[in-house]
Amino acid sequence: MPSYIVDFKNVSTVGLESSPVAEALAGLRANEARYLMNKYKHEFTVVPASESQETLDYVNRVLKEERGIEFSAKPLETSRFQVENIDWTYVFYEDGLGVNVLYTIDDPKKRAVGFKLSEGMAVPKELEGKFKFATQKSKLAGTIRGSFFVIKGEY
Numbered sequence: 001m002p003s004y005i006v007d008f009k010n011v012s013t014v015g016l017e018s019s020p021v022a023e024a025l026a027g028l029r030a031n032e033a034r035y036l037m038n039k040y041k042h043e044f045t046v047v048p049a050s051e052s053q054e055t056l057d058y059v060n061r062v063l064k065e066e067r068g069i070e071f072s073a074k075p076l077e078t079s080r081f082q083v084e085n086i087d088w089t090y091v092f093y094e095d096g097l098g099v100n101v102l103y104t105i106d107d108p109k110k111r112a113v114g115f116k117l118s119e120g121m122a123v124p125k126e127l128e129g130k131f132k133f134a135t136q137k138s139k140l141a142g143t144i145r146g147s148f149f150v151i152k153g154e155y
Helices: 022-040 053-067
Strands: 045-048 075-083 086-093 097-104 111-117 134-138 142-150
Touching: 022 075, 022 086, 022 097, 022 134, 022 142, 053 075, 053 086, 053 097, 053 111
Parallel strands: none
Antiparallel strands: 045 075, 075 086, 086 097, 097 111, 111 142, 134 142
């Protein structure tokens, strides 16, 4: 599958079909697309994880070096782009997890890793007891549980 521009008006499970929570994950992905369009006028484009090893390596390195986290879930899609002075990286996993690395290029105080859980998915064992999850409602994604940590290193 080539790259896919995420449509937040007509939510589709394209690329996410193997997920047991594909509908909810598609809603989560669409929710991110709407946010990026509304805030930055950026079209959110994803590519299959199988075609974006460099992006996966980057996210895996940040997770491992910052918090010793290595996810066992299969990554389905990624996205990496720069808007203004922020480098954004996303990985969507088969279990319904969305991870994003927000790396402000010129401001070390504004760098973080965010975790979002699709409605209906359990907290991944790698995050259990390590993070408190806040809940937000989304028209596109139902109830999203999210958490984050601040990045301390340079990547």
